[in-house]
Amino acid sequence: MSPRTGIDLQMVIQTAAEIADQEGFEAVTLSALAYKLNIKSPSLYNHVKGLPGLRKQLALYSIGEFYNTLSEAAIGRSNDEAIIAIGTAYIHFARKHPGLYEATFRAPDLMDPEVRTAGDRIIHLILKILQAYGLEGSAALHIVRGFRSMFHGFASLEQKGGLGMNLNRDESLNIMISTFLAGLHSRLNSAK
Amino acid sequence: MSPRTGIDLQMVIQTAAEIADQEGFEAVTLSALAYKLNIKSPSLYNHVKGLPGLRKQLALYSIGEFYNTLSEAAIGRSNDEAIIAIGTAYIHFARKHPGLYEATFRAPDLMDPEVRTAGDRIIHLILKILQAYGLEGSAALHIVRGFRSMFHGFASLEQKGGLGMNLNRDESLNIMISTFLAGLHSRLNSAK
DNA sequence: TGATTTAACTAATATGATTAGTTATTATAC
DNA sequence: GTATAATAACTAATCATATTAGTTAAATCA
Numbered sequence: 001m002s003p004r005t006g007i008d009l010q011m012v013i014q015t016a017a018e019i020a021d022q023e024g025f026e027a028v029t030l031s032a033l034a035y036k037l038n039i040k041s042p043s044l045y046n047h048v049k050g051l052p053g054l055r056k057q058l059a060l061y062s063i064g065e066f067y068n069t070l071s072e073a074a075i076g077r078s079n080d081e082a083i084i085a086i087g088t089a090y091i092h093f094a095r096k097h098p099g100l101y102e103a104t105f106r107a108p109d110l111m112d113p114e115v116r117t118a119g120d121r122i123i124h125l126i127l128k129i130l131q132a133y134g135l136e137g138s139a140a141l142h143i144v145r146g147f148r149s150m151f152h153g154f155a156s157l158e159q160k161g162g163l164g165m166n167l168n169r170d171e172s173l174n175i176m177i178s179t180f181l182a183g184l185h186s187r188l189n190s191a192k
Numbered sequence: 193m194s195p196r197t198g199i200d201l202q203m204v205i206q207t208a209a210e211i212a213d214q215e216g217f218e219a220v221t222l223s224a225l226a227y228k229l230n231i232k233s234p235s236l237y238n239h240v241k242g243l244p245g246l247r248k249q250l251a252l253y254s255i256g257e258f259y260n261t262l263s264e265a266a267i268g269r270s271n272d273e274a275i276i277a278i279g280t281a282y283i284h285f286a287r288k289h290p291g292l293y294e295a296t297f298r299a300p301d302l303m304d305p306e307v308r309t310a311g312d313r314i315i316h317l318i319l320k321i322l323q324a325y326g327l328e329g330s331a332a333l334h335i336v337r338g339f340r341s342m343f344h345g346f347a348s349l350e351q352k353g354g355l356g357m358n359l360n361r362d363e364s365l366n367i368m369i370s371t372f373l374a375g376l377h378s379r380l381n382s383a384k
Numbered sequence: 385t386g387a388t389t390t391a392a393c394t395a396a397t398a399t400g401a402t403t404a405g406t407t408a409t410t411a412t413a414c
Numbered sequence: 415g416t417a418t419a420a421t422a423a424c425t426a427a428t429c430a431t432a433t434t435a436g437t438t439a440a441a442t443c444a
Contacts, residue, residue: 006391031431042433043392051432110353119354141359145349146342146368152354153345154337161302162311162340167333176338183375198422223400234402235423243401 007037012047013061016054020062020099025106028058028099052108056115059107062100063118069093071125080181082129087151087177094155101155123148133188143184150176199229204239205253208246212291217298220250220291244300248307251299254292255310261285263317272373274321279343279369286347293347315340325380335376342368 015036019028030051034041048054073089074082094101107115123144130140154173157163163172207228211220222243226233240246265281266274286293299307315336322332346365349355355364 029431030433039391040393041431042394042435045433046391105348105352105354138359141356142364142367143371145346145355145359145364146371148354149342149345149349149368150338151341151345152349153341153343156297156348157337157341157344160297162297162344163337164333167330167337172334172337175334176341179335179338179375179379180372181375182378183371183373186374186378187371221400222402231422232424233400234425237402238422 007039007047009047009057012037012044012054013057016058017061017100017103020058020103021097022099025099025102028054028103030054055103056107056109056112058100058103059105059115060118062097062103063115063122065097065100066093066104067118067121067125070122074125074129078129079132083126083147083181084174084177086126086129087147087173090151091155091158091173094159098159101159105152133184135188146180150180199231199239201239201249204229204236204246205249208250209253209292209295212250212295213289214291217291217294220246220295222246247295248299248301248304250292250295251297251307252310254289254295255307255314257289257292258285258296259310259313259317262314266317266321270321271324275318275339275373276366276369278318278321279339279365282343283347283350283365286351290351293351297344325376327380338372342372 012033016028016033019032019036023032030041030044033054034044037044044054048057070086070089070093073085077085104119110116110119126144126147127136127140130136130143135143154176158169163169204225208220208225211224211228215224222233222236225246226236229236236246240249262278262281262285265277269277296311302308302311318336318339319328319332322328322335327335346368350361355361
């Protein structure tokens with residue numbers, strides 16, 4: 001059924017991922033990707049629906065890798081320890097895979113069902129941990145949004161060089177997370 | 193000295209700002225901008241150094257507008273009230289001016305001295321407010337990074353449609369800020 | 385062995401950024 | 415007033431990328 005069984009979707013995405021991490025998300029062009037795969041760029045249309053299609057596939061791949069990293073970090077941990085582990089893993093992933101991290105939120109349409117479903121797994125991961133705090137429903141979702149905002153904001157600012165450089169960034173991260181956790185505990189106590 | 197005194201840098205940036213807010217940051221191309229100004233795109237090179245130059249100018253303009261909005265929100269307020277006002281103004285600005293907000297962090301080089309200086313004014317605005325908490329030096333800087341991460345992360349996720357839609361976003365914002373503030377107070381108390 | 389499938393190809397078009405070199409308008413000098 | 419200098423805007427051309435249409439050819443399967 002398949003002629004010239006050379007390149008498959010997995011190779012396309014894998015190679016795109018390499019370009020993304022090595023040269024940046026914007027460097028993932030059909031032109032550069034085809035060159036690296038030793039084919040001509042129109043041939044890529046046999047694998048993905050143009051540049052938007054490629055970015056969607058790269059987003060799905062990246063979100064998957066990201067989820068794996070975060071969920072592994074949470075194994076065997078609970079409560080604050082689990083949150084700190086996930087937050088740390090989150091930032092480390094963004095540092096190690098800047099292109100993949102950017103791809104996770106630069107899909108052509110984040111409302112796309114497949115993309116959304118992939119991203120929801122990460123939300124559920126955090127929700128699961130928050131259950132131990134007695135948080136659920138909308139109260140838990142608000143807190144998840146807080147964590148996501150903090151983590152994404154920190155990773156994003158760091159990646160763009162938006163944070164100055166004369167101050168230890170890991171310390172900032174630790175302080176940020178523990179401050180938010182302290183506030184969370186304080187709110188939970190006073191709600192009793 | 194000037195022939196055909198038609199278009200000046202201010203008009204160029206103003207028009208670019210309109211495109212950015214109406215059609216998105218990516219829609220600010222030299223081609224679209226020139227069309228809207230009724231000139232040919234190479235003529236823009238008399239005003240800005242290509243697309244990177246335009247983006248830098250747009251970043252400087254946007255950061256200036258952003259700073260004005262935030263500083264006005266802080267007038268006559270202090271402590272938690274000032275932080276909440278700034279955080280709210282931050283998110284409202286990003287909602288009202290999605291293109292300008294994106295431009296603030298999509299300059300070709302955020303390390304550029306002019307861009308950095310403009311951005312530093314916003315950091316100093318928050319630092320000033322934190323003085324009332326007895327925070328200064330690196331401790332204050334870590335907390336500023338926390339606020340910036342939260343605000344930027346929230347605005348960024350919201351803009352990209354990364355937050356789901358079945359939950360009130362303003363409430364999430366209020367909870368996030370007050371949780372962090374509660375944690376900040378708790379840390380400051382236990383440090384005594 | 386022959387038909388079918390389809391990956392990869394070539395050719396062509398469109399859009400956008402950019403450079404080089406030209407034109408022409410305006411302000412200033414005389 | 416007229417000449418000159420400065421420069422905004424222009425045309426022409428090139429390059430890169432994305433994309434479409436139509437062709438070629440290799441591998442599978444009947």
